[in-house]
Amino acid sequence: MTNAVDVRGVSKAFNRGRPDEVRALVDVDLAIEPGEFVSMIGPSGCGKSTALRLMANLLEPTSGDVHVNGKPARKARLDQDYGMAFQQAGLFDWRNVTKNVELPLELKGWDRSRRRERALEMLHLVKLDEFAEHMPWQLSGGMQQRVAIARALAAHPPLLLMDEPFGALDEMTREHMQAELLRICGETSTTVVFVTHSIPEAVYLSTRVVVMSPRPGRITDVIDVDLGPRRDVDTREDPAFFKKITEVREALRGMERASSSEAAGPPQPAGMEDR
């Protein structure tokens, strides 16, 4: 079976050869199978967004290669093999909800009636049927994010790439959206790569949590999470859930310890610590 995502020996440096060179990712390997839900977690600046952008072919790796759906990432992008969602829903103000969802289909050249039919189907999936004709700015943040998910999945891509999509939502809405996302991806059997800052979010959603560390950005741990296929409100109170949270937290903390012992060696230039 071909992997949904295959990242092999990938490094990415920005501003190469200049004094402000940043080694955003070094020697990253990651294989994701279809149907998996993989979260990437780590402190700010550890290269999570960079990794996601490499999978999306919005960036080219400095070395190594990225395959999506068994194709080179560029080919996968041209074929619209994935959908994407960011922290900001990024809906177009001048299009109503339905027209926003239709955008990727329009770019693919679908005809009007087929587009509309699919968009309404997607809005039903995210439970926004009554809001089809609303303008984006008339919706709450959580609803806007649901429209963004509907738009990302409109062309039925097998893969969904998400960069802190719920980062701007309040805690209640956030938990609700997490459950909704699991339901939607279950119904559409979509593979998900999900970047987050939140340990409970990563554990609740994922089949695997990838722990990353900065300077240079790399993968330090991969933790399997097996909380069963049906996750509901009770999952959040399950001792197994807390055990996994602790495990991920320790993985993140262990990395902190490792990097502080590194720092104890040669003196670091001032200001390096809070970059």
Add this chain to the structure above:
Amino acid sequence: MSEAAAVRPARSDSAPRARDGYLHRLRAVWMFALALLLVAVLWELYKVVGPQDGGTVFGWKILPRANDQAMPHVWQMLARFGEPERAGFPGTILTTILSGAWFTFRLSFAGFVIGAAVGLGLAVLMARFRVVERGLLPYLVVSQTVPLIALAPLVVSWGGKLHLGAFEWPRWLSAAVLGAFLAFFPVAVGTLKGLTSAPPTAVELMDSYAASWRQTLFKLRFPAAVPYMVPAFRLAATASVVGVVVAELSTGLAGGIGRLIIEYAREATADPAKVYTAVFGAAALGLFMAGIVGVADVVLMRNRPREALE
């Protein structure tokens, strides 16, 4: 459920929203009328308290003469609209002003359209190629520092001389070109700013859909640019009137409001209120042009969140 309750009920909300926009506009019209009235009152007030034969401040002769010769009463100017152009002439001065304004309007509109097309083209080119922007933008800025008065005779001299195949350069086109010369600049700069205002994540989204540059231009960049383009076009509309009137003034092109301003100014000693009718006509024309853009604004922005723009 709690989330659905948190949302602003859009149906009942959109009505007051639209009414807010309407009231907003109505208030703007009121304020404008009030400002006009205030200027008229100040004018008349100065006529009462100002020195009849002008005055000096610290030796500088800056206070204008307040006599009826230099500053006719506001009502005299307005009444002048209803009187014939010259004693014994048929028709009122209003009809003359209107036909002059119509003539100038057509030239200005042609100038506006030419200027807008050139400005849009340049903006798209500059947005597409950074090199073009860096190379061209400084020259565009410099172009606007060339005094129009100096340029006008040159452009007008093309009239009758330039033959492009079967096409003979008509005289009026020179005036329109001068209007376009002033109009293209705000359009180019405003549109460029708008086209590059699309948020980076929106551009990334279009890239993730493998959208072509053209698709990104029409589905993202232009719609995102509309709030920047409207004020730019409004400026361009009034600028094109200024360009055409200056062209008429400096070349004596007959038929428009500019020519009327010159003619009436010559008669200022005998008929001081007359020249003001032509000046008012020119000002009204500028407002009318800006108003046309205002209508386009209302239509294009009807579904946008108002507060995000103010």
